[in-house]
Amino acid sequence: MGLLVNDRIVRAGAVVNLAAAAVANAVVVYTVPTALVGARSVKIHRVNLYNNVAGNTQVLIGTGVGGAFAALLPALDSFNGLVDAYGPETDLIQAESFANITAYPVALLGGTTIDIQLEVIVCG
Amino acid sequence: MPDLYIFKAQIGMVDPIALQNQNVCIHYVQNEHYRKVDFLESIPPFQCINLGALAALTTTARTNVVNLEMPNNEFGLFRWWPLDDAQIRLYHPSGVAKWQLRWLQVPLDMNIINRDPNLVSTEIAVWEDNRPAMEAVNGHAIALGAVRIIALGYRFHTVSLESGAHANPQLVKQLKSGDAPCTHVWCSGRGIGD
Numbered sequence: 001m002g003l004l005v006n007d008r009i010v011r012a013g014a015v016v017n018l019a020a021a022a023v024a025n026a027v028v029v030y031t032v033p034t035a036l037v038g039a040r041s042v043k044i045h046r047v048n049l050y051n052n053v054a055g056n057t058q059v060l061i062g063t064g065v066g067g068a069f070a071a072l073l074p075a076l077d078s079f080n081g082l083v084d085a086y087g088p089e090t091d092l093i094q095a096e097s098f099a100n101i102t103a104y105p106v107a108l109l110g111g112t113t114i115d116i117q118l119e120v121i122v123c124g
Numbered sequence: 125m126p127d128l129y130i131f132k133a134q135i136g137m138v139d140p141i142a143l144q145n146q147n148v149c150i151h152y153v154q155n156e157h158y159r160k161v162d163f164l165e166s167i168p169p170f171q172c173i174n175l176g177a178l179a180a181l182t183t184t185a186r187t188n189v190v191n192l193e194m195p196n197n198e199f200g201l202f203r204w205w206p207l208d209d210a211q212i213r214l215y216h217p218s219g220v221a222k223w224q225l226r227w228l229q230v231p232l233d234m235n236i237i238n239r240d241p242n243l244v245s246t247e248i249a250v251w252e253d254n255r256p257a258m259e260a261v262n263g264h265a266i267a268l269g270a271v272r273i274i275a276l277g278y279r280f281h282t283v284s285l286e287s288g289a290h291a292n293p294q295l296v297k298q299l300k301s302g303d304a305p306c307t308h309v310w311c312s313g314r315g316i317g318d
Contacts, residue, residue, distance in 0.1 A: 039270050057223025098177075098269040123207060124171060124272055 009122040010045060018059070018105050018114045026065045027105040030118045032097065038124050042101070044095040046087035046119035049078045054105065054112035056080050061118075063099040072097055075106065078114055086121075094121065128307040130201075133244045138203050140164055140278045147299055147306040148282060150199060152251045153314070156307070158296045159197075159282035167200070167277050171207075173305075175271035178210060178262040183273065184216060186257050192275065193253045197284075199311055200250045202277035203243035205236050210271045211263065215257035216248060216315070223314040231261065251311035 006112050013030040033040040049059055058075035072095035078084050086092045128146065132139045142148050142161045150157040172191045175184045194200045206212050211231035214222040223230040236246060248256060260271040283290040285299070298304035 014183065039174045039272055041269060124270075 002065045011120055011122055013118045013120065015115050015117045016103075018103060018108075018116055021057075021105045021108045023060070024066045024102055025055040026060075026062075026069055026102040027063070028096045029103045029116050029117045030101040030120055032100055033122065036085075036124075039098065040122055040124035041096050041098045042120035042122055043096045044072065044092065044101070044118060045094060045121050046085070047076060047092065048117045048119075049076065049084040050115040051078045051080055051082055051084070052113045053081050053109065053117065054078070054114050055107065057108065057114075058079060058106045058113060059103055059116065060106065063097055063102055065102060069102065069104075072101065073117075080107065096123070128305050130249070130307070130309060131195055131244050131247055133242055136242075138243070138247070139200070139219055140166075140280075141201055141309065142280065142307045147285070147295070147304065148199075148280070149299065149306050149310060150249075150251050150282075150287055151309045152254055152300050152311045153181070154215075154318075157251075158285045158299050160285055161280050161291060162283050163281035165279050167202070167279055169276040172202075172204065172271050172275040173258065173273050174259060175210075175260045175273070177260060178260055178268040178271055180262060180267050182262055182279075184217060184258075184260045186259050188218060188257045189255050189273070191248050193255045194250055194279065195281075196252055196254065196282050198279060199276060199309060200279050201309075202248055202275045203246045204248075204273055204275040205246065206232065206242060206260075207235055207272040207274055208268050208270055209264065210260040212271075212273070213259040213261070214248070217254055217312055218257040218311040220315050222248070222256070224313065224316060225318075228279050249309045249311045251309075252271065254311060277304055 031059040232301045
């Protein structure tokens with residue numbers, strides 16, 4: 001049963017546009033599977049950020065919105081006009097969540113946005 | 125009949141412990157039932173229970189694993205492991221500790237897939253609705269979001285050799301004396317001194 005050691009499914013989430021800064025505007029960036037036999041959780045495997053000339057800022061990833069937001073990771077840097085890729089190679093922590101994962105940028109230059117995409121390991 | 129034993133440690137996944145038309149003796153606590161297998165099928169790995177979110181340094185209530193119950197006249201053979209980092213204490217039935225040594229009830233945790241890759245030491249059998257129960261212990265200073273258990277194995281439908289249409293007193297006598305082959309299947313634990 002050696003395969004059990006690698007008991008995981010890797011899935012990519014949709015590209016989500018973060019168009020508003022601040023925790024009150026956190027949006028769902030990965031939805032945990034439901035309606036299956038057994039409870040599923042997801043572990044963050046990779047995070048890609050594309051900064052649409054939004055200025056140097058940071059993106060918070062966690063669960064919930066507003067006062068209910070709970071960070072899963074420390075803030076990730078997003079540099080102006082660049083793609084920032086976080087994953088095992090950059091020692092990204094594989095934080096686990098049983099709730100839908102949300103994210104928000106700390107700040108945005110007027111009228112700009114950040115695209116985010118998560119790749120997760122589905123457990124359960 | 126070298127196949128007629130439990131706790132097989134072959135390379136690969138779990139083997140059935142009896143095949144079509146082979147005889148079994150179901151042991152449940154102090155009861156014995158001599159029966160013959162007339163149908164079997166595999167059960168792929170599935171999440172049999174989620175013991176739920178568990179706060180730091182706490183233990184769940186003892187919880188019956190109802191999804192491992194079997195229909196009438198059937199027994200299940202299961203091996204299992206936890207997906208989340210809790211220690212699991214097994215009871216079978218709920219009032220009888222499994223893996224009980226003189227001073228210690230041995231728990232099971234996620235390391236089982238490295239230390240016992242075939243999960244041989246996790247093997248249990250369930251007779252009809254006499255399901256096991258589990259407790260989960262979170263030793264971490266942070267909460268666990270869930271304690272999920274994965275099980276896999278076989279389902280065996282059996283007919284009685286002691287009564288009914290398939291009764292065979294002569295065969296039962298041979299099974300009891302060891303003159304005919306039979307797999308003994310323990311479908312419960314046993315209390316200390318019992």
